[in-house]
Amino acid sequence: MGTSLVKFSRDTARDVKQVARGWRWGRRPQVPRSAEPYVIPKETSVFPTRWARTPAAIAVREVLQKGALNSVLRWEVNPQVSGLDSLLKLNGPALIVANHSSHLDTPLVLCTLPDGMRRKTAVAAAADYFFDTWWRATASAIVFNTFPIERRGGKLSSTPGDLLADGWNVVVFPEGTRSPDGWMERFRMGAAYLAVEHGVPVIPVGIKGSFAAMPRGRGWPVPGRPTVAVRYGDPLMPAEGENAREFAPKISAAVSALLDEESTTWWEARRRVASGTSPSQSGPDAARWRRVWESTAPIKPAASKRRAWK
Numbered sequence: 001m002g003t004s005l006v007k008f009s010r011d012t013a014r015d016v017k018q019v020a021r022g023w024r025w026g027r028r029p030q031v032p033r034s035a036e037p038y039v040i041p042k043e044t045s046v047f048p049t050r051w052a053r054t055p056a057a058i059a060v061r062e063v064l065q066k067g068a069l070n071s072v073l074r075w076e077v078n079p080q081v082s083g084l085d086s087l088l089k090l091n092g093p094a095l096i097v098a099n100h101s102s103h104l105d106t107p108l109v110l111c112t113l114p115d116g117m118r119r120k121t122a123v124a125a126a127a128d129y130f131f132d133t134w135w136r137a138t139a140s141a142i143v144f145n146t147f148p149i150e151r152r153g154g155k156l157s158s159t160p161g162d163l164l165a166d167g168w169n170v171v172v173f174p175e176g177t178r179s180p181d182g183w184m185e186r187f188r189m190g191a192a193y194l195a196v197e198h199g200v201p202v203i204p205v206g207i208k209g210s211f212a213a214m215p216r217g218r219g220w221p222v223p224g225r226p227t228v229a230v231r232y233g234d235p236l237m238p239a240e241g242e243n244a245r246e247f248a249p250k251i252s253a254a255v256s257a258l259l260d261e262e263s264t265t266w267w268e269a270r271r272r273v274a275s276g277t278s279p280s281q282s283g284p285d286a287a288r289w290r291r292v293w294e295s296t297a298p299i300k301p302a303a304s305k306r307r308a309w310k
């Protein structure tokens, strides 16, 4: 009994001493004098691209796109474009929505659009990737008429809406990133949201072969002038009262159908759409090498001489 009381008081004394040692008696500030105040970082520095749509910039871009980009692209790859007649059904600005697996995709879309439409087309580009340095931002804005968008969620900027209202077509890659293996990935909601919000049609585009021609990690197309297919589809318009969540799957289905059409025929792809048996364009559930192997099957270039009559 006596010993436990002694032990108790000894323990208590030690505890009190320990607390006293840690006690801030003088109440001096705990922050070192060298510390600097914490400033909350600014949201994102928005790079202005309005200048890229002034008449002077448009004139420079025309020279760059027609004189350089188009020639270099067609020298390095063989773009095979189909479905351009679908664009005749437009009578105002549209969202041009394509699958994305290569840096070639933007030049391919721009260089296959009819000139009049190309001149009036802007491209939504990842802010973190294309707008990370001033020179990359300036170059992509002047050549491709890009404007920055945040791809990791967040608030959708007002730029695409303003551009559509100003009569610009806007290219969007709803996957948000280049496909790692050439197969189509999940589409995000942004494009559907813009179409619904601004009542503009979506032109679906299926691009096949750009992964094989210049996958992620390559800075220049592979040698051999590979054929790359760009297939435009009929405009899709959100139905009366339809919301983005309902409209979004129709956009990805349309791009999938175009890719299916590219690997089969128009007739077969149409029949599969009608019967709801369009194959998924997300590729086989297999090892990476097999997925890449299947997605990079060479595209047969169309016969150079098309004959209507045998």
Ligand SMILES: CCCCCCCCCCCCCCCC(=O)OC[C@@H](O)COP(=O)(O)O
Residues within 6 Å of the ligand: 072, 073, 076, 100, 102, 103, 104, 106, 107, 123, 124, 125, 126, 129, 130, 140, 144, 146, 173, 176, 177, 178, 179, 216, 220, 221
């Ligand atoms: C033969 C010609 C070769 C020309 C190379 C052209 C360089 C392409 C510049 C395209 C500028 C616009 C691209 C907008 C689309 C976009 O922003 O997609 C994101 C990805 O891309 C990059 O992110 P990630 O795939 O995640 O690395």
